[in-house]
Amino acid sequence: MRRTRLRTTPPLVGLAVATLLLAGCSGSMVDQKRYRTFEKAALWRDHSEARQLPDGTVAQSDRDRTAAIETPPPVDAALLARGQERYAIYCAPCHGLGGDGDGMIVQRGFPKPPSYHTKRLRAAPARHVFDVITNGYGVMYSYAARVPPRDRWAIVAYVRALQMSRNAQVADLPNAREKLP
Amino acid sequence: MQIFRKGADTTARVLLVLGALTPLAGVGFAYAFHRASYTTGDARTPRQPVPFSHAHHVGGLGLDCRYCHTSVEKSRFAGMPPTETCMTCHSQIWTNAAMLAPVRESLARDEPLRWTRVYDLPGYVYFDHSSHVNNGVGCTTCHGRIDRMPLTRQAAPLTMAWCIDCHRDPTKALRPKNAIFDLGWTPPKDQDEQGARLAVRYHIRLRHLTDCSTCHR
Numbered sequence: 001m002r003r004t005r006l007r008t009t010p011p012l013v014g015l016a017v018a019t020l021l022l023a024g025c026s027g028s029m030v031d032q033k034r035y036r037t038f039e040k041a042a043l044w045r046d047h048s049e050a051r052q053l054p055d056g057t058v059a060q061s062d063r064d065r066t067a068a069i070e071t072p073p074p075v076d077a078a079l080l081a082r083g084q085e086r087y088a089i090y091c092a093p094c095h096g097l098g099g100d101g102d103g104m105i106v107q108r109g110f111p112k113p114p115s116y117h118t119k120r121l122r123a124a125p126a127r128h129v130f131d132v133i134t135n136g137y138g139v140m141y142s143y144a145a146r147v148p149p150r151d152r153w154a155i156v157a158y159v160r161a162l163q164m165s166r167n168a169q170v171a172d173l174p175n176a177r178e179k180l181p
Numbered sequence: 182m183q184i185f186r187k188g189a190d191t192t193a194r195v196l197l198v199l200g201a202l203t204p205l206a207g208v209g210f211a212y213a214f215h216r217a218s219y220t221t222g223d224a225r226t227p228r229q230p231v232p233f234s235h236a237h238h239v240g241g242l243g244l245d246c247r248y249c250h251t252s253v254e255k256s257r258f259a260g261m262p263p264t265e266t267c268m269t270c271h272s273q274i275w276t277n278a279a280m281l282a283p284v285r286e287s288l289a290r291d292e293p294l295r296w297t298r299v300y301d302l303p304g305y306v307y308f309d310h311s312s313h314v315n316n317g318v319g320c321t322t323c324h325g326r327i328d329r330m331p332l333t334r335q336a337a338p339l340t341m342a343w344c345i346d347c348h349r350d351p352t353k354a355l356r357p358k359n360a361i362f363d364l365g366w367t368p369p370k371d372q373d374e375q376g377a378r379l380a381v382r383y384h385i386r387l388r389h390l391t392d393c394s395t396c397h398r
Contacts, residue, residue, distance in 0.1 A: 032304035037258040040295070048293070089245040093270075104242045109274045141269040146251050 068149035069134075072126065075157045083158030086151045090143055091159075099162040111139050116159055117166050129156045221338035227297040230283045232332060239364065240328035246320055246362050257309040261296060264288045299333050300324075305397055306344075316383045317355035321364050322347070328364040348390040352376030355383070 035041050035049040044051070053059065073079060088097065096102040099116035106112050114121065133152045136142040147155065170176055218224050238244050247253060252260035264287040271281055287294045300323075302308055314320075320327065325336025337343055347354055353368065355376040360366045369375060380387060389395060 029305050030303040034304070036304075038261055038293075089247050093242070093244055093248065105270055105274070108242070110270060111273060139273055141265065141272075145263070146248075146266070 065149060068153075069130075072130075072153045072156070073150060079154050079157055080161055082151065083154035083156070083161075086147060087155050087158045090147055091155060094140075099159065113138075113140065116163050122163050122167060126156050126160065129159055216338070216340070216342075218338070221340055222301070222335050223338040224334060224336075225299070226332050226334045227299055229297055229333070230294050232280065234331045235327045235333060236329055236331045253310045253314055255311050257307075257311065259310045264294060299335050300339065302339065307396060307398055314361055316385060317357075317361070317379050318347075318351070319354075319356045319361045319363065319366055321366065322354045326364065344396065345391065348395070351385065351387070351390065352380055355379040355385075 037049065039049045040047055041049040087095075092103055093105045094101070094103040094110060094113055095116070096106070101113040101115045116122075130152050132140070133147060133155060134142065134144045143152075170180075214220060239246070249262035249266055250259040251262075252258060264284060267281075267284050268288055271284060275281055283294060286292075313323075323337055325334070327333070327336075330336075353372060353376055356363075356366055357375075357379065
């Protein structure tokens with residue numbers, strides 16, 4: 001009797017272990033039990049995986065963000081290059097690459113925005129351009145969610161460069177006179 | 182006395198050969214099935230709530246990828262635009278188009294549009310858009326000529342063999358920084374040299390690109 005039990009026990013244990021291991025195969029590795037970005041989530045009342053901050057929360061980055069809004073970064077070649085790139089992505093579709101307000105979306109029927117090359121907009125403070133990007137203006141939506149504060153300032157600097165490109169005085173460029181033919 | 186029919190020898194030989202070939206054919210079929218677009222989803226075009234056309238918005242109007250996919254340079258996820266992004270233009274143009282009714286309803290009800298994921302990677306793959314886009318891999322390398330797609334299509338098999346093919350030798354795909362979002366980019370004649378130079382400039386650790394933990398963690 002005892003001998004029989006000894007002989008059958010190892011296979012039984014092996015079978016039990018194999019069964020336990022097989023149980024692990026039921027969950028698919030392809031569809032894992034976690035939410036993926038923007039997946040529908042039954043767990044929350046709004047069915048959104050992307051959670052919003054609870055009311056009254058102060059995010060760790062809030063101070064830096066406020067500082068970036070209040071203090072424009074120093075203008076250098078790198079900031080202008082960044083501004084040119086961001087301008088081409090977010091602004092040029094309507095305002096046009098030159099800032100004339102003749103972008104492709106305007107050519108397809110969107111109300112024409114004013115050109116940057118007017119007396120009024122040349123005189124407008126840099127903060128005005130920043131605020132328009134942040135809050136929108138007229139039929140223009142806010143770009144605050146798409147363009148972070150530092151990039152907004154970079155775009156402002158580039159818009160200033162565009163304006164200057166058509167309204168520069170020779171006197172503003174002391175060495176330019178020598179280079180003119 | 183004759184026990185077997187006259188053709189029995191031939192039948193036996195044919196059966197023996199077939200018996201040897203069947204497992205081989207089975208392996209061949211399994212291999213082909215595993216790689217077929219039916220299994221990988223290559224060229225799959227899922228139905229969407231709005232028949233959004235990249236060919237129109239990108240190819241026709243010239244919008245930059247980042248106009249809508251705003252987090253592609255700083256996050257794992259490229260970013261799906263909120264309805265507000267659609268309405269930036271469509272609050273003024275094509276305002277009555279029946280095709281865009283779900284977009285307007287989404288804005289009115291404050292409910293997101295439920296797009297169907299086209300590039301659906303398995304849960305054990307940790308792909309990161311930002312680390313590709315910031316290190317020389319352009320959009321079309323994986324997404325194909327998206328600017329020519331009237332409906333968004335999966336343009337790659339997304340098998341591990343396909344990923345690894347580039348991870349073993351990324352120099353053939355590396356682009357300079359200003360060409361990442363250029364949908365018409367084609368490798369120059371000296372891509373071998375340029376790619377090698379770019380790999381150095383982007384500080385790509387070529388030997389570690391095929392580590393398991395690069396993609397699985």
